[in-house]
Amino acid sequence: MTVSSSTRTIRIASRKSQLALVQTHWVREQLQKHYPNRQFEVDTMSTQGDKILDVALSKIGDKGLFTKELEVKMLDRTADLAVHSLKDLPTNLPEGLVLGCVTEREDPADALVVHSKYQDKQLDTLPEGAVIGTSSLRRLAQLRYHYPHFTFKDIRGNVNTRLRKLDEGEFDGIILAVAGLQRLGMSDRIHQVIPPEISLHAVGQGALGIECREGDTEILELIKAIEHPETRDRTLAERSFLRSLEGGCQVPIGVNTKIEADTLTLTGMVASLDGKQLVKDSVSGKPSDAEKLGLDLADRLRELGAGEILAKIFAEIERS
Ligand code: DPM
Secondary structure, eight states: OOOSSOOOEEEEEESSHHHHHHHHHHHHHHHHEEEEEEEOEEEEEEHHHHHSSSSHHHHHSOOTTTHHHHHHEHHHHHHSSSEEEEGSSSSSSTTTTTEEEEEOOOOOOOEEEOOOGGGTTOOOTTTTOOOEEEEOOHHHHHHHOOOTTTTEOOSSSSSHHHHHHHHHTSSEEEEEEEEHHHTTTGGGGGGEEOOHHHHHHHHTTTEEEEEEEEHHHHHHHGGGOOHHHHHHHHHHHHHHHHHHHHHHHHSEEEEEEEETEEEEEEEEEEETTTOOOOEEEEEEGGGGGGGHHHHHHHHHHHHTTTHHHHHHHHHOOOOO
C-alpha cells in the first residue's frame, strides 16, 4: 500500500457506454484498493463517436473520436486520467498526454455469436451465404479470406444493440471481442472463440489503457500500481507496429503476441478489403525491445507488399 500526503480527489473521465462504465469502475476499484485513503470520482461523457452511429466506422478513421472529449478534460485539468479500451486509443496521442499504464489483458481473441437456429454450427459449418455482421475491416478481410462464401453486412451500435439485431434475425452470426462480452457478463453468448490462424486480433484488444497528463508525476506514480508489465510490453510492440504502418484503428491490420522464456513474439498481418491478398509475418526478441520489434515487423510486411495493399484501401475509403 502506498500512502500519499496529498488529499485532492482524483477525477477519472469515462465514456457513458455500459462497457466503458464497467471498465472505468473496475479501474477505480483497483486504485481504491491500492490507495484506501484517496478519493476517486468518475465523470462520464458522450464522445463524438458515441453520437455518430450512422456513418461506417471506417470513414471515421483514427481521429480519436472515442477519446477526444475525455482528452480535452484532462488538458484543461477538470479530469486527471481517462480509461479506454486500448484498441480504441490512437497510437499518436495529443501533445501533453501520455499512455500512463496498461492493465492486465483479458483474452484478446474475437468471438462468433450465432442466431439460435445455428446453435450447432461453427464458422467451418455455417451454410453458404450465411449473413455475418461486423463493421471491422480487420474482421471482414480475414473472414473473407478464409470464408469467401459468406455474405458480410455492416453492423453498428453498442454490444447490446448488436446482439438484439442478431436475435431478431437480421444476421446469422456476428463477430465481437471475447473481452467485451466477458466484461459485460455475457460470456454465455460466446459460441466460438476464433483462433489466431483465422483472425488476428486488433492492436491492444482486450487490454485497458490509462491516459493522463505528461509529467503529472503524482498520477503516473499512482497508476503504476495497476500496470501489468507483460501486457504493457506486448501492447507496446503491437502499437509500434500499427504506428509504423500508419494504420488507424480501422484498417485491416491484425496482430498476435506472446511472451515465453523472456522472448516476445509479435505476429502481424495486413489484408485487402476483398480478402484476396493477405501478408503475414512474425518477429521475436527481448520484451524490453518491444517497440523496435514492432518497427521491424512493419518493415518486413512492407517488403511483402503491405504498403501497396494499404494505399489501395486508403483510396477506397476516401472514395466511399
Ligand atoms: C475498434 C474496432 C472495434 C471497436 C475495430 C476492430 C470493433 C468494431 C466492430 C478499433 N474498436 O476490432 O477491428 O466490430 O464493428 C470495441 C469493442 C471493444 C473495444 C467491441 C468489440 C471491447 C473489447 C476490447 C469496438 N472497442 O470489438 O467487440 O477491450 O478489446
